[in-house]
Amino acid sequence: MNIKPLILIVEDDKPIKKFMKVSLEAQGYKCMETEFGNAAITLIFSQNPDVIVLDLGLPDIDGLKVIEKVRDSTKARIIVVSARGHEREKVEALDKGADDYLTKPFSVAELLARIRVALRQFSKNSDLQDNELTVFKVKNLKIDFEKRRVTILGEEIHLTPMEYKLIELMSKHAGRVLTHKYIVDEIWGSYFENDTQSLRVFMANIRRKIEKDPAQPQYITTEVGVGYRLVDE
Template sequence: MGNNAYILVVEDDKPIRNFITAAVEAQGYEHIETDKGNEAIALSMSNNPDLIILDLGLPDIDGIKVIQKVREWSSIPIIIVSARENERQKVEALDAGADDYLTKPFGISELLARIRVSLRHRMVTSGEKEKVLEKFNVKGLSIDFTKRKVKIDEKEVHLTPIEYKIMALLCKYSGKVLTHNFITREIWGASVGNETQSLRVFMANLRRKIEKDPAQPEYIYTEVGVGYRLIEE
């Protein structure tokens, strides 16, 4: 795929749309743009882009509706860019099927990093069978999934079965925001009740085991009120 990826930019604020399109063009990505949600749905169906960058506050329909419609037929990565800082709306967008979330204002380097992460995940999942993760290595953290071994700076760390499942899930989606609901559904098969509180306890224990300073994590970042993000490999 490389930099020939085709990106749909959906943004009704023209200066921001120009900022985004200039950034993606400078990286060699092709793009198509619109300022309306209904047109975005039509363009996503007719052009089948590799990635959608989507504003939530559109003049005709809400961006959440665009996500829901696209998700009826496609797993195209969707990055939300929005001035909405409300955590509930971030969670709603991610749970509707968005892959990532950037709050305005944001820098070019952060936008491009998120694009690279989403395109890499698109490549992994675009085949009929999803790639099986065998090893994960980043900044002294190494995980061998075939042997179920986790090491920090070559020193083995013992994880409980649930901690290991959470770690494996975070690795599978490294660099992406995973909501509390998504994680609890994947781990416990539920998204309500005490599982969210249980998740916080397990995450605290996991951090104590793998982070040098759990208060200033290097590996697992908290997206306040939304979920967690593991550093990208």
Template sequence: MDNKPLILVIEDDKAIRNFISAALRTQGYKYIETENGEKGLTLIMSHNPDIIILDLGLPDMDGLRIIEKVRLWSNTPIIVVSARGQEREKVEALDLGADDYITKPFGISELLARLRVSLRHIYRHGSEQKACMSEFVLGDLKIDFEKRIVSLRNEEIHLTPIEYKILTLLSRHAGKVLTHNFILKEVWGSTIGNEAQSLRVFMASLRRKIEKEPAQPRYILTEVGVGYRMVDE
């Protein structure tokens, strides 16, 4: 039985598509590819890929529309690969449901690293369905979800309820960029008012408690203008 993950590449630039496909083939991944959005949607429904690599600038439809359509019925990880490097477009893609965003030009080692993160999410989610995730461990940081205890180097640290909610939200999506709006909605239930400033304040406080050097964080990284990401390894 072949358990290798299947990756769908939706990219209209033939040179880039061949570049990605060659890298996937070298790494032993199974893959299918197409140059347009409509065919991509058909392949998603017919082949149920494990991961989708998606270009936004397709000839027949905007890649953002594909993200919207897929998220109506599937949680398949979507890695956007696009020449659109503006923060606004990154935020829009991530808010619509993309899992990651790589700006062209990019190195193949970066793409493969993002793929490995997405695959870990898939395997982690599968195990969580069998047994709910009870703890998160990353380096010296440990979160015991059942006891609601956060410890660093085996010493318990005190977090406020909001700090705990932010930390657990990031940890449950480790490796994935969470936009400011997503965090605000999940933690405060709203993106209206002073919550955006509150998020920055609570994040600074949280980092002072868990990071050895808050200005050079080890655990929670800032995606400038977009949001935050808990490292995954």
């Protein structure tokens, strides 16, 4: 018997909350809902959801505060949904620990696609708590972490050590948007935090080597003004 994934919806707009709940339950997911940030924190600690769909503009506390309070204590994937479409808000939410970001209005298909990616990541993290991932595969791309080898359709792609470090980092967070700041901090350290130009150069080089058409990438997508995402499907 399969256990239905549990999704917590934190949204103070009642029509949107109902729309999300009905759409997700129709796909076989189990849902909880609240319009308050403090109630969400309690539910996260007591019910241990798999995915949290979180609005930022809540009536009691800001959604960013919810992320801050629970991120270190839950393995749940956090998808922020908000009418705040500015890049600064997206970056702030992602830097605080959100895994993905949807700007309102969004379609049912887009919401469900993000939920599927989030659940795959949640499952992958649970399965690999004791076993380190050794191989990553998506489409025709394969990364062997033990051999530090990257191949497309079985043909080895030569990457510089820095390029390899970047694609390895992104593959371990596949499906998640990684902000420029997060990537730079992880690869170069926080003292290098403003050097996004170097990052763009490295990403362009990686794309040139792994993408069939770098202008229309199928592996590494750009979230304009925010960061990069290595696809997970």
